[in-house]
Amino acid sequence: MSRTNVEVDDLVAAARGGSPRAVARLISLVEDASPRLREVMSALRPHVGHAHVIGLTGAPGVGKSTTTNALVRELRAAGKRVGVLAVDPSSPFSGGALLGDRIRMSDHATDAGVYIRSMASRGHLGGLAWSTPQAIRVLDGAGFDVVLVETVGVGQSEVEIAGLADTTLVLLAPGMGDGIQAAKAGILEIGDVYVVNKADRDGAAKVRRELRSMLTLAARPEGAWRPPVVAIAAQSHTDLDKLTAAIEEHRAWLDDSGTLRQRRIRRAREEVEAIAVAALRSRWEPQGGGRLDELAAAVAAGESDPYAAADALLG
């Protein structure tokens, strides 16, 4: 393991200097839940807070990866360094990236201003809820102007992207089923910008219309952000400029309204809490069994109930 020979400060400096390899190693430390993360996060501290964190979510099939790809191209054209985290909670067992994501991202494979990483929960500690905010922090501290977090689906509490992002994009597309899908996913509560992808297909106008009317009905307090609906066709790179304009507008509102600070406190909360909970879990679950195992066995045998066992664990 050459990794242990590299000083954390050097790694952080190299990542800030634009080395994709250094960024990759830092994120691997996050994925591996390395004890050195403590040093990493301390070294990154003075550099974080610059990146605009954009979440991108939607049901399978709406074109999330294609849209991410097109958005990266648009942001690159504006001279921004872009980090992408493709978060896949549906893949706890693969322990790594899916080929698909990377293939679709190959447009940017030779661009040093773009860093793309697929993350899959490896099942240890708090999984993606634990690693995602820390990976965002690494990319932020490494100097990326935008961190795009692409998640599969919405509403999975493991990675509640709406709780992590400054700006949350919710993608829809025609042909993905009727209105109940939208209601089911709870998307009307989480989007800052709604994106109707595949706008060149049949049914896109209907999706926009329905979405607009549902958004109009939603009660929003005075001064609240009113999420726009932007139609694009990511595949043909149509109207991506409208999407970046909407994102910029939201960013300006975040700054002006003080919401940016609130959201970042919320993100920090999630991060601190996930680290604290993981630390406790690792105390409860030393390798090869421990107090929790004993208590669980007693509950399973009917000798105790889970509340009494939890009391014993904490007390």
Next chain:
Amino acid sequence: MSRTNVEVDDLVAAARGGSPRAVARLISLVEDASPRLREVMSALRPHVGHAHVIGLTGAPGVGKSTTTNALVRELRAAGKRVGVLAVDPSSPFSGGALLGDRIRMSDHATDAGVYIRSMASRGHLGGLAWSTPQAIRVLDGAGFDVVLVETVGVGQSEVEIAGLADTTLVLLAPGMGDGIQAAKAGILEIGDVYVVNKADRDGAAKVRRELRSMLTLAARPEGAWRPPVVAIAAQSHTDLDKLTAAIEEHRAWLDDSGTLRQRRIRRAREEVEAIAVAALRSRWEPQGGGRLDELAAAVAAGESDPYAAADALLG
């Protein structure tokens, strides 16, 4: 709130006596994270451990609800009392059941031997990871012979059904995309019985063949369970007897191999841990801000890093 007038012991006795209303109230206490759960779980303790907990999972569109419905019918014909929890992690905002699930279940609406409940995370405490095992415990303690837990998708760590169930059924169907979908969801690791639904449709034989060959390739230790592949057509109630036979066979193997006890200890672990973590969170997050909020604000302002803040939270 008449709820507070009812003694927990009476409620448990009524639930065990077959009152669906009493069962519903007990599960509502779970969903509401009631402080009275402590008493409820203590009162249920002598009665739990009887139910066979069957998890049913698969991608959207494979026919999970239809299969649940058909399986309930089959189990009822065998004289078993069946509790169903339809767990929907994609609906954190709805705070309740979706109409769809209930409509599809209306076959059993007048059958007192069947209790069906849709559960949606309300976002408090540990969400479904917290409430699902406790709801299973309520149904188990109420005397149901089988508890069926239907989850949307696989691999969402919030409700890792494979960690909760005695027997996990993984559903597939033809026309749901190619092999990568199966690999993506990590389903080859979690199923005890694989069910190919819509077996009367084109492509079902191919799904069975691919699945069988993938399962054959998977390395399994000596004496391990070898998951069968059962083809059914839930809509027309075709071959459901083969599915219940496979489930029975797995149950016998669980008993003989000692695996049942291990799985139940694992379930108890999840339950105890979720309760303990929720208890800690509620200490950290008193209403209207607290220590965690202060620490998060310091992290967001760049004055601290998340590890230092987590240390401060725990210390």
